[in-house]
Amino acid sequence: MAVTGFFARSELAATLYAFRREFLIVGIFSMVANVLMLAPTLYMLQIYDRVLVSRSELTLLVVSLITLFFFAVMAFAEWSRSRLLVRAGVRLDAVLSTRVFNASFEANLSQSGAPAQRAFNDLTEVRQFLTGNGIFTFFDAPWAPIYIGVLFFLHPFLGWTSIGFALVQAALAWFGHRRTIVPSEQASKAALDVNLYLQGKLRNAEVVESMGMLSGLRERWAGRHAEYMERQGAAQGLTHRIGAISKWVRYCQQSLALAAGALLVIEGELTAGGMIAANVLMSRALAPIDQMVNTWRSFISARTAFLRLETLLQAHPERDPALSRVPPSGEMELRDVVASAPGRAEPILHGVSLHARPGSVTVVLGPSGSGKSTLARVLMGIWPDVSGEVLLDGHPLDGWSRAELGPHVGYLPQDIELFDGTIAENIARFAEVESDKVIAAARSAGLHDMILRFPKGYDTPMGEAGSLLSGGQRQRVGLARAIYGDPALIVLDEPNANLDDVGEAALMRAVRELRDKGRTVFLITHRPGAIAVADQLLVLRDGRVLCQGSRDAVLTWLQAQARPPAAAPAPAPAPSAAPPAPALG
Template sequence: MAPLPEHRPPAQRERRAALALLLRAAAPELPLLRGALLWLVLAAGLEALGPVLGKAFIDRHLLPRDADALAIAGLLGGALVAGWIASWLRYGQLLRLAGVAMRSVQRIRERVYGHVLRLPMAFFDRAITGQLVSRVTNDTEAVKTLYVQVLFVMLDSVVTLGGMLVTMALLDWRLMLVVALLVPAVVGIVWIYQRLSAPAVAASRALRSDLNAQVAEAIAGMATLQAAGAAPRFAERYAGTNAGHYRSRRLELRANAWLLRPALDLLNVAMLGAVIALFGLRADGAAGGQLSAVEVGVLYAFVSYIARVVEPLIQITMQFSQLQQAVVAAARVNTLLDEAEAPPAQAAGQVTAGALSVRQLTFGYQPGRPVLHGLDLEIPAGRFTGIVGATGSGKSTLLSLLLRFYEATPGSLLIDGQPLGRIGDDDFRAAVALVPQDPFLLAASARENIAMGRPLSDAQIEAAARDAQAHDFILRLPQGYDTPLGEGGARLAVGEKQLIAIARALAGAPRVLFLDEATAHIDSETERLVQRTLGALRGRITIVAIAHRLSTIREADEIVVLNHGRIAERGPHEALMALDGGLYQRLVQLQQLVVDTDDDDESPAAPQPTPSPAR
């Protein structure tokens, strides 16, 4: 996906935007998060009681040799109860935060998927399917890891660290300051880790996206790939990308190995040695060179707290790897969300008859390189119009503009005398239907493929199938309309898929029907069924058919011949064939010559799907 940054760590502004995305997703859960934080504070306070109770046991009973069984049992019972309640609170909050995480990721995924559905067609001209799928699935999965693991562990660790430091300050604030030196040391380690690992993490996620894209591309074109003997070259390309992914992951893991757990374990040992040394200095300065009982209890408490302070710091730093990946993933998701959606059309007008007008239309995909030049075309309601021309003549571009996939400027496109932009999206899509060259079928039943999620009755679905000449072959399927068609309609022939697509288009009772090379890859018998369908629809709805096989539009009311983005000829079939040396006449003769040469079929109504200049 060329416009989306793939192989660099997110900049500061992108990181802020990514974090803002995460906060917006979790915003509805803030009351629950506040309650969870309060419970974590209670759990941290209860955990901090353990060393304090141990200190009390040493000070009051161990060193003075006071064997008060009841008091000792009270201290032991208090430690057990405090530990049990703290564990229960953490368990409950883990479940609550997991729920927050799942719902937040659910919102992000739904938002991303809905956003992709609303993007303009111009975006998909440059998008790579595998990378889009990776952003909707893999990257949002990394965000889920942030909520489920990082959020809980870091919140828990920060609260625990704060509780321990407060308790140590109450015992001995000077020693607490010494232990608190761990915090800036850990911050420095994390900063170095972030600087070293960020490029590796960004490259790793981008290369994983490339791997997904290559797999999706290879599977989609497997027949062509194997027929061309390209499998070894594709495997070599995949291996190169995979090697890059391995190298980036290795750099990331090396940073983890050096800067996370080992560095903090070293700090732990150093801090423990510093505290013991300070107590030793106190003993040297004390009368008789010995610590008092109170100081021995404090030493025990501080040794316990150092281990408990270092562990949250270790947990925080260990989560920075996941945090780094989650921020990179969130930045990639946010970049996709920043893609401008197609502007919603004003909902003032409605399609009533289906008359189309093209006035002084000029359009190009790139500035200064127009594909269409000042087109003027009137298509009355109920008229059957065919559009033909050589490759690059602008047929598909004109159709895309009529379908509102792109904005037409300068010039204007009208339907029933209203600019296309004045028709609301729902009204426009309900009134205008498309039958593409390559039919898109869901891995669902014939009934579901025709309904396409619309609330249509069985009678409406069957009526559309009859109009499309699809009813008879659907009834011959094992379960009729409820037969699963397989992925992409794998259980159907190409012609049957196209009839299902036509039935789907007609099921919505459109006022305008566009056919984009709808008969390019079907057999002669299916083409005759399509011609019969178009003949039955003539006068009822407006039909605009881009034709690869010219026999499909032979009976059209008017045929428009495009040449280099301009209208070269127009009129019915007989009138155009009467123009000696005309472009349409040459196209028909050339196509007939190809048909006669390739399959000895004398009927002009049944050419095979061989390449033709009519595309």
């Protein structure tokens, strides 16, 4: 759908523009409801100026029945617009929820998780404002001039009086906006900071409790919470003061409008019925402005939430669903890859190049902090800031549909995260559980016999089994998940960190099986036992490739580098740049 002007500026605005038909119908119902709001005024005029003068019961009955009919139509119009907006809100959530979920997920991958934490809260806030009483204010406000016009028809003095009160309330609304928007945004940001801080500590409750860190962390939390309460109190206090002033203006308006009508009655320029009708009509004319003052805070919150959602969706556009390729064979190539991170001056990886063919095992070695885990994420295409080329079967990795590529890759990170569900569902990656594949993956990881000892076997909920699994067993569940379905590319980051001898033997057996099946395996480890299964070695130091090549050639080169020289040569001047990594074997 082509959109222009304001609605072409963002995906979120274009989505809201797609609901223009619903908003148009709501506008029509609002027109009917607001026109019929004149019915009480006309009814009063007829009662005071016609029925009481003529003393006709028939006239009273007819006028009352007609007015009741108008009231019924008005109630139907208001009910219809409310029901329509509620349905539109449900459909808006259905349209945007998946999109917001994907954008939030990608934001967390790109290490910008702070806005993603509030994404669904923001969506809810925007939806509730668009389907609540606040939006009705904007539909009712354009009818205020109609009511003021009727007041001019009754008497010009009443019309000018209503305009004066309208200007006072409009100035109050503008003042409220100018004074409350900054404190409200600061309070919202402080609330987000407090929630994120608290959630982070709750996730590490065992560490906090075991090492007596609760007191210090509570003091830090209390400081953040006090700052939030101070900002929240300032914002609420200002809002309440503006609301109190608005209420005072409203009461003064009602009394002075009645006084103005009484003056005109005394002067003989208005009837008693017109005086009462004018008072009701003036209150109705100024009601939308008064409602704007009362709903201004919710409007500011919804506007801020809209802008946050807009930024999130713009930063993480929807991927092309038409991307489709044949299943990969697993050939992996990196060309001059540089990986960086926000807030870090130097890149984590500097010009890394490698090539791995299907049916090969590449073992990545290096000290802590050399960039091995970052390389694993680059190979999986989940590191956000990468330059250079990351190719799978000769195609850029970001050119693959992740949903389509997912079953053909396996990844075991250092931090094993198992999800709410059964053991079988975790191994099957929460897709359709194929029993033979789940059992085959569990056997390869050396888990099958252990799982069968649970009362419910593979159907044991992970919440129940999680407390019974050791670190090594959880790592083997993660390994089974990574190799489920025989993926073409498998990246294992420190897979033997928590394994005993039996677990490591099962790991080496699984790696050999994958290689024999023609799979491409990257194994990142500190343990020398894993080198035995390697076809090629890659050694990293300070984010650079120290050397790479066949296993025997690299081991020979490393041994030569470690062997002390026969005689100490004269020191040579330090090179101005690091020499290129030798390609061995």
